[in-house]
Amino acid sequence: MTTTPVSTSSIEAKKKLFDMVLAFVKSQCIYTAARLGIFNLLQDEGEQSLESIAEKTNTKPERLYFVLRALAHLDVLKQKPGRVFASTELSDLLVTNKGPSMGHFAMHIIEPAQWDAWKVLEDALHTGEVPFERANGKGVYQFCQDNEWSGDVFINAMSFLTNHAVDALMDVYDFSRFETVMDVGGGQGGLIARIVKRFGCKGILFEVPYVAETAAAYLQQQGVDKDAVQIITGDVFVEIPKGADAIVMKYFISAWNDEDAMKILHNCKQALPPHGKIILLQAFVPDLDEPKVAPDGVMPGVFAVQVNVAVPGGGWRTRQHFQELFEKSGFVLEKVVDTQTNLSAMEFGRKS
Template identity: 30%
Template structure:
């Protein structure tokens, strides 16, 4: 570490001030992501005036934002008013192997910012900020705003590009003949599983407007092995599957809604079937973790959604005719997930 004052050496008021400035950091990352600034950058520093001209930005304002982000390791400044990408900044490039550009854009989208304007109401009532802002839940809002829905789907797909390989590497899918990816978005997880297990077939199941925007190349090379179905997982799940997998779905909903989904799966499962929930697990230790941060996002953005502890998962499964069998940890990522395996009780 450099000779700068460490976090633990700062007086309490300075630590508190740093925490409060999280808003400036989030909006700065979202703004430069939306403008596509990183797409015009590389390891060689470019003048901020050039970057502003290419992205339609106001050069003096862009400089102030990039100077701040450089102080936190997103960019590297040198010579003065010239910026290059760091490994962290590379994640803002659209074509990066693991791109978080759309994730950054999403955090500045209207549906997010309007929801967080009602944060105190969430604390007072336990309700979500989206419903307070729009009079409807996040899924209804996204369905009515295609452009924001597309940003959301792009963000989820990009986030999956980091977590999916870790899931496929950590969990042994051997023995599954037909798996349904419920709420599977654009199919990155399902496609990755099928490519690793050539004898397996799969079903991608999500809302009609989601599967209707499925990229044509989503299942390239898997022709004849994938079915695509549109529908609501509160009403039905695909038939003839011996496994159901859900990534970042259960955490979107309260226990009653989750039980509806899980019971539908339980009704369809053969006796040797499995339900695989890919979510974070909140530990008992007091240290800061991504799960605790994401839990606040669920508080504000969803109706009753949350990150759960191992005990909460076990209770949820037990009330749905299932039992928690094991939790398989995956390699650390920006949003480390575990594969939480449930089997018929």
């Protein structure tokens, strides 16, 4: 009996698919270890035996071992003889007790409420519902407001994304030409803090009240003078405050469908002086002939699915789509600036 040899290309294709299909196992192991505080423990106290980790996390050693061993195989942890585990460069990035980190981002993306949304994705594709809302009975922002842990993780996850991308942005985009910059939907103020400290301009942080509650303390921790950034709370669909000659929005407008986005942009236009600018900070879904992976490894076209599963009309757009959206709202594209992360800037001026 003879067997037909398997082509190298077929093997490689199967390897790619196995990795994709089993990706949820990897992410769940990361989430579970982050939620249990294992990455914090190993960084703070050094390498630990399986039994020690299990005792300190109130888990069963033989069950926990499978998770820790898998993380070691992924180089997230290091396994030593005697079932001893130690931290690595990857696990240090997932520590959550030293400020906003990739650990917060992982916990937000993979937490049960988000996971439940993926369970109903097929049904939601038929009905047109937002999967997160179908699974949880409310929108993601309301859910985070009603659930303290989820809300805290969400805010820290967004702060991590800001910290991850902002330094690369500051190296290629000059905010010093503006007198006052307003960050719309700016979370705790990570972006506006960096802008005012580096470029010496004044800042305004505009957010919903429950998110802005922690902003004053966060800005103080960042060494921002209390008079440098004004914190204003409100609703982007009602009115955006005047007083800035530049508005920045980082990943914010992608949470809304085109109709809602245009309402927000209309209010931005009303708030800006004639010479004012609006700077969209965003990861752009590539067109067919553009690279599919950003310099930092993010695939915007894949991440866009996560956004769309979580929020109404959400989903990252192509540069062309964003340009058309802003032009319909009374703006004209003046420049595009790319960075060494997934974040790029599109600067728009008001149409005369």
